[in-house]
Amino acid sequence: MKQFTKQAIKKSLKRIFLYRACLVRLKTMGVEKVFSYTLANEAGVTADQVRKDFSEFNIKGNKRGGYDINDLLERMEKIFHRNKDHNIVLIGMGNMGMALSKYNKFVQRNMNIVATFDIDPFKHKIRSDLPIYPMSRLKEIIDRFRVRVAIIAVPEISAQEVCDELVRNGIKGVVNFAPVLLKVPPGIVINNVNLCDELESVIYYVHQLMSGDGLKNIELLYRDMKY
């Protein structure tokens, strides 16, 4: 197997997520096996790309027979460590935090938010499916549930502080919804989700497409800007 390079993993990994989503959908439609071009077509990429990506993750199919969907999905589960449960903590129970805590897709994929935290004492009294704790109980919960990944949904002003505390208590990876670039020591994974940026980039491309000038280059290529 070829050595991975930092960028290579990233891009192909993102596509693997995409492939899985397509496969799940195909499966529900009763399809049992796919060829690279079937999947490519679903995913909006080329067949070469699919095969190359699979090759990177050492996923093998059958010459002439294509790929068995169940087999593919199983291998992907392994790649994503989905055979195990993953305990997550969520910091910040504002609008976004509240919505995330109720997002049922996480559970469906074995990712369990085991507790949420907020500095507002009023929130600690709210009765809901998930407990809302004060930050002082962070360490206790992280240790008890062996949590390694956190979601930050606090206002940008306190995001860095919260992040520092998470890292101090053993968190290794963060999905950060606050629009700030968090500073963390090496070896900590930060994934930023910036909702404004996502909207703005759409607005940007729509403008480009509609204003029409300088546009031969942009064309019809932004069906999906992520992959």
Next chain:
Amino acid sequence: MKQFTKQAIKKSLKRIFLYRACLVRLKTMGVEKVFSYTLANEAGVTADQVRKDFSEFNIKGNKRGGYDINDLLERMEKIFHRNKDHNIVLIGMGNMGMALSKYNKFVQRNMNIVATFDIDPFKHKIRSDLPIYPMSRLKEIIDRFRVRVAIIAVPEISAQEVCDELVRNGIKGVVNFAPVLLKVPPGIVINNVNLCDELESVIYYVHQLMSGDGLKNIELLYRDMKY
């Protein structure tokens, strides 16, 4: 100015968003001008990268004098068409839609959700800052407010249907929170935000980092997987 290529725009544009966030922060700290390496350091990229990106968008600084922050921000406003207001519609008032409708950062950046829609008749009676309309009023609202961009926050099962209807009524760009790959005609911009994928990729990298094998390559490089 060099011809843009499809990928080039995408990556550098994303970084321009990042630069702006950094600049705004620096500005609040009282900084008035930056050098490419100052900004690079803030943004976690190289100084070359900053200058190259600026060059792509035809942003000029002063030789030896660096860049004036206010000037930079102003140019970026123009690039992002932020001088104008942008009217947005939001479809789907479940947990996520509700949170998005209350997200005040959009307004701060001149992006106004002018109306929300949901098929559930019960929701139409809810009194809130934003009206919740039935889908039948989509065309009327889109026309009245000249809306070109929409947010889809409906369950995956109905996402494609909703998207088709949006496109039929003149929507040119969509931020899609449903975990499906929407099929759209050429010239329509789709930007997918997949919350599960964001979490899962963090889990993946954390696993890689912790299991430690095959890892020389991954190293400390995932401070920020987006840029």
Next chain:
DNA sequence: GATTTGATGTGAAACAATTCACAAAACAAG
């Protein structure tokens, strides 16, 4: 079982993005 067909898997080629390296410009100092 030999032959044809159709798909995979992967080096090699082409293309894209990043980094390097240095000329050109601007300011400062003498």
Next chain:
DNA sequence: CTTGTTTTGTGAATTGTTTCACATCAAATC
């Protein structure tokens, strides 16, 4: 006004990613 210093801006080199092209294999057909 000349020289030295610092930083930009951008071609050239390097590095990374995608596409091409074809050897290889497995199944289907004769």
